[in-house]
Amino acid sequence: MPVVQHSIHNSGDIAPALLAHYDAHARTLPWRTPPGQGFANPYHVWLSEIMLQQTTVAAVGTYFHTFTQIWPDFAALAAADDADVMAAWAGLGYYARARNLLKCARVVVVEHAGRLPETEAELLKLPGIGPYTAAAIAAIAFGQRAVVVDANVERVVSRLFAIAPPLPQSKPLIRDAMDSITPKGRAGDFAQAMMDLGAGICSVRAPSCQLCPLAFACDAKRLGNPEIYPAKTPKMAKPQRTGTVYWIQRDGHVWLVRRDNKGLLAGMRALPDDQWTARLDGHKTPPVPSKWQKLPGQVSHVFTHFSLLLDIAVTAWPAGADDLNIGEWWPLKSLDKAGLPTLFRKAAEAVMRAGERV
DNA sequence: GACCCGTGGTT
DNA sequence: TAACCAAGGGT
Structure with a gap:
């Protein structure tokens, strides 16, 4: 029955x-x-x-x-x-x-x-x-x-x-x-x-x-x-977080890293960041010392359980200088083939737009 | 059971 | 525009 x-x-x-x-x-x-x-x-x-x-x-x-x-x-x-x-x-x-x-x-x-x-x-x-x-x-x-x-x-x-x-x-x-x-x-x-x-x-x-x-x-x-119908129990409001991604460019390439295999965007190729999470804002400390320049404006992105306002910091890495720790230089011409999650694709587009104006 | 995990379209 | 929503699963 x-x-x-x-x-x-x-x-x-x-x-x-x-x-x-x-x-x-x-x-x-x-x-x-x-x-x-x-x-x-x-x-x-x-x-x-x-x-x-x-x-x-x-x-x-x-x-x-x-x-x-x-x-x-x-x-x-x-x-x-x-x-x-x-x-x-x-x-x-x-x-x-x-x-x-x-x-x-x-x-x-x-x-x-x-x-x-x-x-x-x-x-x-x-x-x-x-x-x-x-x-x-x-x-x-x-x-x-x-x-x-x-x-x-x-x-x-x-x-x-x-x-x-x-x-x-x-x-x-x-x-x-x-x-x-x-x-x-x-x-x-x-x-x-x-x-x-x-x-x-x-x-x-x-x-x-x-x-x-x-x-x-x-x-x-x-x-x-x-x-x-169907009635639903109300959901909690999304917290708003801020964070930074770092654009390191050298000779037509950008430095990409691979995210951890657990957590947000796990296992995906990504830009280096300042360790923002759903619970905590980023610490605004660059991954390497360099002459960083902040891009005007921010990129906004909404995840399932939080919203993120993203700052973008840019630097030029000296040609001939040592490579960075863990990651890869990715050719800008084929950045669309890097398989970047949407958040990082938005950031990359913002960098490209800023570059066109220079 | 609660929480975590993306993105784009619709209203 | 902000909120809601989608052929849910893993831990």
Whole structure:
């Protein structure tokens, strides 16, 4: 028995109505097979699901294309250089996903003969695959019945059943309700149909109930206030931090370092900094003594849990002088290939703009 | 369970 | 514009 009692209409009516709508209106996406044409390539399903974690379809598009061109299968990706993969991921965010992507590909090749396991429980053991992704891959790539719950499903289901408690408290209720409406057959299409519905019709602020194939069964619509679901517990305000990055230039090259493998922007190529963090401002001490010049203005950047105002200090390193400690001279002409996270790319652009005015 | 982890689009 | 949000996972 579902925990949530649905009123008036039978929960069994929901899946057929949604699947019929999906057959006619499914989005065409690079990693998706049209409804009724078999299952999609598991490598494509897995890669897209990792990229889509907390990331919009539009942002993923070009990255998915690039990755499948360079690394067309698990074997190719498992054999890739870590630095190449991290650089290819640069700009997409949540860089732990890229490290886990590589780990996962190598586990699949070494321990599973280059093929993904097909059960939710086995998938869940792999790096970077959590409850959502395990269920999504099992259903979409392998046709298994799995209860797939992402942010779209949370919104659609909380409205269908008018689930009042706020997230994340309501997660178990929502999962049980999703379980109660997930069909035995076509669980993958059903999951994707729910996500399409959430991404389009059942939108966050102004749901288009007139177009919704589930309006007949929706408690929130019946109550007249679908937009209030799901309620959420308020989030803490982001702290504002300040920090500095240091631009050391010599003979058409800039000095880049590699960040620690833990914490913010872990493992990514970067400009040297004054050790600002989410909790503390930078100490404004340059990495090496030199004649530093501060660029006018600041670069602003917003991370998940704090905002940063960044100063940029510039110096020219004498030709012929000793190299710096740990890092590499990177040619300015190919700076776009360095795989810099967006924050450092913004800083580099600010330096270039300042240089044009000189 | 709380906290950490990016980025770009939308309103 | 500031706030909210997205096919969440790891620790």
